[in-house]
Every structure is written in structure tokens, then in C-alpha cells.
Amino acid sequence: MDNLSLLAFGSDGWGDELLSGLLVTIQLAATTLPLGLLIGFAVAGASLSSHPWLRRFGRGYTTAARGIPELLTLFLVYNGIAMLLNAVWRWLDPEAGFVELSPFIAGVIALSVVFGAFSGEVLRGAFQALDRGQIEAGQAIGLSRWDLFRFIKLPQIWRFALPGLGNLWVNLIKDTALVSIIALNDLLRMTNIAVGATKKPFTFFLIACAAYWLLSILSEMVLARLEERANRGVRRA
Amino acid sequence: MSFDTIIQYGHLLLEGTWLTIKLSGLALVVGALCAMPMAVARCSDRRWLSRPVRVYISFFRGTPMLAQLFLIYYGAGQYRHELQALNLWWLFRDPFYCALVTFALNTTAYQTELLRGGIQGVPRGEIEAAKAYGMSSWLRYRLIVLPHAYRIAFPALGNEVILLLKGSAIASVVTLFDLMGQTRTIFAKTFDFSIYLWAALLYLLITMLIVRVWRRLEDRLNPHLRQRTVQRSSTPAVAVAPTE
Numbered sequence: 001m002d003n004l005s006l007l008a009f010g011s012d013g014w015g016d017e018l019l020s021g022l023l024v025t026i027q028l029a030a031t032t033l034p035l036g037l038l039i040g041f042a043v044a045g046a047s048l049s050s051h052p053w054l055r056r057f058g059r060g061y062t063t064a065a066r067g068i069p070e071l072l073t074l075f076l077v078y079n080g081i082a083m084l085l086n087a088v089w090r091w092l093d094p095e096a097g098f099v100e101l102s103p104f105i106a107g108v109i110a111l112s113v114v115f116g117a118f119s120g121e122v123l124r125g126a127f128q129a130l131d132r133g134q135i136e137a138g139q140a141i142g143l144s145r146w147d148l149f150r151f152i153k154l155p156q157i158w159r160f161a162l163p164g165l166g167n168l169w170v171n172l173i174k175d176t177a178l179v180s181i182i183a184l185n186d187l188l189r190m191t192n193i194a195v196g197a198t199k200k201p202f203t204f205f206l207i208a209c210a211a212y213w214l215l216s217i218l219s220e221m222v223l224a225r226l227e228e229r230a231n232r233g234v235r236r237a
Numbered sequence: 238m239s240f241d242t243i244i245q246y247g248h249l250l251l252e253g254t255w256l257t258i259k260l261s262g263l264a265l266v267v268g269a270l271c272a273m274p275m276a277v278a279r280c281s282d283r284r285w286l287s288r289p290v291r292v293y294i295s296f297f298r299g300t301p302m303l304a305q306l307f308l309i310y311y312g313a314g315q316y317r318h319e320l321q322a323l324n325l326w327w328l329f330r331d332p333f334y335c336a337l338v339t340f341a342l343n344t345t346a347y348q349t350e351l352l353r354g355g356i357q358g359v360p361r362g363e364i365e366a367a368k369a370y371g372m373s374s375w376l377r378y379r380l381i382v383l384p385h386a387y388r389i390a391f392p393a394l395g396n397e398v399i400l401l402l403k404g405s406a407i408a409s410v411v412t413l414f415d416l417m418g419q420t421r422t423i424f425a426k427t428f429d430f431s432i433y434l435w436a437a438l439l440y441l442l443i444t445m446l447i448v449r450v451w452r453r454l455e456d457r458l459n460p461h462l463r464q465r466t467v468q469r470s471s472t473p474a475v476a477v478a479p480t481e
């Protein structure tokens with residue numbers, strides 16, 4: 001089959017190019033995850049704070065970041081931060097040339113902003129699902145705030161938030177494809193390049209879809225295992 | 238920030254907004270029409286019926302919509318002669334139809350899955366009662382299962398409306414001048430960053446409008462719940478199991 005030789009490694013086939021794109025896709029998602037979760041915890045904390053201004057900020061952030069298309073957020077970040085960066089740069093050094101924001105960094109920031117807003121809502125729900133009695137019990141035996149968080153709250157937040165966060169992770173993998181539009185060499189862009197050279201768009205985009213599909217299915221399998229483990233102490237109804 | 242750009246190009250943004258609404262609205266209607274029979278098939282005990290639907294859902298939910306759009310829009314070119322022979326080339330030549338087909342296929346998968354949740358959420362007792370009345374399975378679905386399933390799935394379907402509207406921004410990548418497409422063109426002409434903020438504002442306005450309308454419809458759909466309205470906005474849409 002000549003379709004198989006299209007996927008060969010080396011200078012003849014596109015296997016190694018597509019694989020390098022897949023690695024960039026995975027790197028992008030894996031870098032975004034911790035940053036996005038950090039924003040998520042901060043936003044959940046703000047939304048649940050007793051301070052009205054913080055609460056308002058939390059609500060405004062989640063509404064805005066969830067209501068704007070991911071693609072628009074990406075362009076806002078990519079062009080906005082680049083313009084800001086250049087303004088600061090020129091203020092520091094009027095002779096300086098134009099600096100460009102790396103698409104990878106722009107992608108990580110934009111995807112983290114989005115992931116942070118959605119995971120903030122999931123985490124807020126998990127915080128609110130915590131059993132008050134257990135927290136009071138923890139306070140009664142004199143746990144510090146940090147120990148209370150670490151030993152009582154966090155393990156249960158993990159259990160409550162895991163299904164929601166799992167969905168967001170799969171969405172994140174899919175959203176990385178958008179970054180190909182601002183010229184990051186991820187899986188979808190490498191596929192585009194291969195299409196340009198071989199004139200076999202259907203074959204190659206089908207291969208790209210299959211790769212994303214595989215990533216999603218693998219993620220779902222791992223998540224199912226994690227959920228099983230997180231719920232190991234829970235009595236079933 | 239000056240208002241020159243929005244005054245000069247505002248009408249283009251509104252034209253784009255109309256295309257965005259048209260594109261996602263049509264796709265949602267087509268999706269809703271396809272999702273109902275598919276959800277019933279998905280819930281069937283016959284494996285040959287439910288299995289293909291499961292694979293379909295898994296594929297369209299497991300791959301980026303942008304990749305799906307490229308597969309249909311660019312991929313069709315590989316089979317141009319076959320499509321021309323079938324008299325289908327006009328459909329795949331036009332970016333609007335390609336985007337429409339992609340979005341419809343995509344939202345069908347999501348809506349089917351949501352509706353499946355609704356069908357499976359219908360209490361067993363209602364179905365048993367319908368059987369006891371001697372209803373045929375057609376009548377049972379039409380009068381008992383589906384009306385209740387839509388009530389259960391309704392809030393989640395509202396989320397899907399918003400998700401598809403946001404997702405439709407990728408239409409701009411295949412040369413369509415939807416809201417995102419117009420915004421990108423105007424930015425390329427003027428380098429005025431404020432145009433992105435205006436576009437963001439427009440998208441936010443549309444989503445807020447959908448949320449409002451959907452809440453109204455939900456009240457309509459559930460007259461028996463109207464008295465004890467539960468706070469919907471403050472409870473997050475997460476599957477959080479109660480501890481007790």
C-alpha cells in the first residue's frame with residue numbers, strides 16, 4: 001500500500017513529522033494542565049471568599065472566560081500580549097526591533113486561562129460538596145488550616161472534582177488543535193504541511209483525527225482507573 | 238481607546254454575528270433532528286443498533302472539531318471525481334456547507350449523548366406503568382419516555398447550544414466571514430486591538446441571551462416545578478455525588 005509508505009519515518013515518509021507534532025500537542029496540554037489548575041484553585045477560592053470584591057472578580061472571570069470562544073481568547077492573548085510586550089520593550093529601549101511572542105507560550109497562556117475558568121467552577125462545586133461536619137471535626141481535634149486542607153479537604157475535593165476535571169482534560173487536548181492556527185508545529189499543523197506536499201488531504205486528516213481519538217480514549221481509560229481508585233473507600237448504594 | 242474602528246467597521250461585525258448565528262443555529266436544528274432517533278438507537282438492547290452509534294459519538298467527541306472541519310473541507314478534494322459523479326461536489330466545494338455539515342455532525346454526537354442520559358434518567362416506574370397500560374413501544378417513547386427525557390436533558394442541551402456557538406468560531410479558518418472571521422480581517426487591516434474586545438463583548442452578549450432564553454423555556458417546560466424554583470446558577474454543572 002502506498003498509503004502506508006506515506007507514514008514511513010525518514011525523508012520519504014511523514015511518520016516522524018507527524019510524531020513530532022503529536023509530541024508538541026502533548027507537551028502543550030501537559031504544560032497547560034498544572035497552570036490551568038492553579039488558576040482554577042485561585043478562581044474557586046475567589047468565588048467562595050467572604051470578600052465581596054473577590055467574589056465578584058471570580059464570577060466575572062468565569063463568565064467571561066467561559067463565554068468567549070477559545071479561538072478568540074487565543075488571538076486576544078497572542079496579539080494582545082505581543083503588543084503589550086512590544087510597548088514595554090520600546091519604552092525600555094527605543095531602538096529595539098519587533099519582538100514576537102512564541103506561539104507555544106501564547107497557546108499555554110490562552111489555554112490556561114480557559115482551563116482555569118472551567119476548572120474553577122468544577123473545584124468550587126467540589127469545595128461546596130465537602131461535609132461540614134468533617135471540617136468541624138478537624139478543627140475540633142486542633143488541625144492547622146494547612147493540615148485541614150491537606151488531610152481532610154484535598155483528598156475529597158479530588159474525588160468530587162475528578163469526573164469534571166477529566167472531561168476538561170479531554171477538552172484541553174482537543175483545544176490544543178486551535179494553536180495550529182497561530183503557526184505552532186503541533187499535530188494538526190504538521191498534518192497540514194504533509195497535506196500540502198502529498199495532496200492527500202483526506203488520508204492525512206483522517207490519520208490526525210485517529211491520533212487525537214487515541215489520545216482521548218487513552219485519557220478516558222486512565223481517568224476511569226483514577227476514579228475507581230479515588231472512590232475505593234466509598235460505599236456503593 | 239478610540240471608537241473610530243468600531244464606528245467604521247461595526248456593520249461588518251454585525252454581519253459576521255448574523256452568519257455565526259445562522260451557521261450554529263442551522264447546525265443545532267439539524268443536530269436536534271438527528272439526535273432523537275440516534276439516542277433511541279443508542280439505548281437499544283440490540284448491539285448492532287447501539288454499537289455504531291457509540292462509535293460515532295466517541296469519534297466526534299474525541300477529536301477536535303477543527304480537525305473534523307479540515308477532514309471534510311480539504312479532505313473532500315481527494316475524492317473530487319467521485320463526488321462530482323455523485324452530484325455532491327457543490328456541497329463540499331462551498332465552505333459554508335462544509336462548516337454546516339461538520340458542526341451538524343459534531344453537535345449530533347453531543348446531543349445524542351445528552352439525550353441518552355435523559356432517556357436513561359426516566360424513572361423505571363413510568364415505563365412499567367406505560368407497559369401495564371398496554372402501550373406499544375412507539376407510543377411509550379412518544380408519550381412517556383421522550384417528553385420526560387427532554388425535560389431531564391434540557392439544561393445540558395442549553396450548554397451544548399453555547400458550546401457550539403463558541404466552537405463555530407473556527408469557521409473563520411475556512412475563509413468564512415463569521416463574527417471571528419470579520420474580527421480577524423478588521424484586525425489585519427487596522428491593527429486596532431480594541432476590535433477583539435468588541436468581538437468578545439458580542440459573543441458574551443449572545444451567550445447571555447441564550448442563557449436567559451433557555452431559563453425561560455425551562456420554566457415553560459416544567460410548570461409543575463415553577464413554585465419551588467431551585468437556584469440553578471449557583472449549582473455548578475458537575476456530577477457531584479452527595480456524601481450521604
